[in-house]
Amino acid sequence: MALAALLVVGSILVGLQGGVLLDQGGILNILTRSTVLGLVAVGQTIVIISGSLDLSVAYLVGLCSLVAAETMAGSDGMMLPGVLLALAVAAVVGLVNGLVVTVLKVNAFIATLGVALILRGYLEQNYTGPAGSVPRAFQHLGFDRIGPVPIGVLLMLLVAALAWWYLKRTRGGYHTYAVGGDVDVARLSGVRTGRTIVTAHVLCAVAAGLAGVFLASRLGSGAPYVGTDAGYDLESIAAVVLGGTALAGGRGGVVGTIGGVLILATLDTVFDDLAVDPFFKDVVRGIVLIVAVALYARRKHSRRSA
């Protein structure tokens, strides 16, 4: 709904400037912009629904882009190992996140912040700039299209569909909602709460790893700070919440998140078309975030009291 309203307003604004927002190129532009954030945010959705949270994704994206690019080192034969290794590293980081949260009983906020700091220390110690390189063949992932649609967009939609399927159609998904709704009730109902939360963290990390791999293909090399420069940690949480998922867990879904990501991407596109100062964009983004969630909260509130 908010997305539709934004699209209308955006179209009018851009139209006034003599441009067109919503032709085929425009839509694809918006979708392309959403790819990376979309991948990260879909993973973040799963973690947040389980009642947890992941602040380490931004550094993880950078790390995985490096792992992928350095493993490939420009050779075609190493493409698959590079991707697999990057995803494996991501899965391990997710596992660590999950175990710290469940076994060591550290609050997710602090646990993932701590892991983020560790990753940051590693990145800063070992890298000063871009490193590694991907073969030309691998860049097809970042730049090719199937028909009119970029592969990256398809990748994002595929991951979103998988996440949707996991959350809505599998036992693990049901458990994720149950754990996020109330850990104690879930545990007493026989759900292995710890395992569910760890799984959520691993899935989230792998999604972030995919984002890193995709960025490596797009940039042609690994870059330690791509994730943090874009603020994927807070931005992905914002997208998830914008999509109507409750920060406390237990409610929401992937479809809303994609909507949230699209809202942010549309905003970016509109501002670019209008040539708005990039710093002003941040201001408006903050306001939109607050207003959108306020509207959402209000609607929910009135529905409850009605």
Added chain:
Amino acid sequence: MTAPTTWRPRLADGTAPVLAVLAVLLVALAFAGPAYSEPAGYLALLKRAAPLVLLAIGQYFVIVSGGFDLSVGSLVTAEVVIAARLIEGDDANTPWVIVLLLGFGLLVGLVNGLITTKLLVPSFIVTLGMLLILDGAVFLWTGGAPRGALSPSFRVFGRGGVDLPVLGHLPWSVVILLAVLVAAVLFMRGGTGRTLVAVGDNENAVRLAGGRVDRLKVLAFVLSGLLAALAAILLGGFAGVSAQVGEGLEFRAITAVVLGGVLLGGGRGSVVAAAAGALTLEALFSLLNLLGVAGALESAVQGVIIIAAVAYAALGVNPRLALRSRAGPPEPARRQSPPHKENR
């Protein structure tokens, strides 16, 4: 934690671990650096730590009432940049600019609080939005390079001090810090402070008991904003003007509070422990510096230690609970509450 129950209420839950860590760090500092064999070294540490401790105290108010304040880092930056721009190095401007800065901090806190309580937006999102707004506005205003300069009389709060007979040089920031800490402790001992903790524990119970929940929450955000302004004044004097001065301080303040055993989600923890958490963090940085740990590895070590300390605090409580529940009527096990339990 094994202390007799008679004095446990005075030393709130979770305070003991952070004090132990702090003590270890201070001893380690004394061995690592000659400067820490006399009071002056520790005073310098306190002076460096003062802004973070102030932020942690402010963050404590918000966290214990069940919220989050992610906007303090960008608020500090905004305050410092505004101060430099308005003062333009002129001493005559200092007094009214300080008043204005405190007013601005208060205003930001008020807006955070009102949006959280009236529009029912989770405070995580409100203050995240505020972070984006303030950051964007600062850059928009300055174009990335802050202009203007702070006056000597403004900087005196962060750098200057008085010479006392016994202690030697006593920095103003330490005096301010102690004053705020004492005020905060008194506040938390009073009725309002106690109700604030109750709001974090169970908002509905407080509401049903006739407590003004919304007003208390707004108050917490206002205090956090005010203290951030104060921290900015100290930091501006100490570190000077840049557009990065407040970067990451929000996470550091939250870390400090949690390190002090305050429960994210609210309802438990003491303000002294939060302050001690901030001091511990700062002592940790000093120690890493003294030991010559490279800047890059510093954050990794910090990450490990934070996780370890919080895990220790979390697990340290658990065996006792387990024992008790086996022996007698089970104590209602507090579930590891998710960080955001407000306004579902």
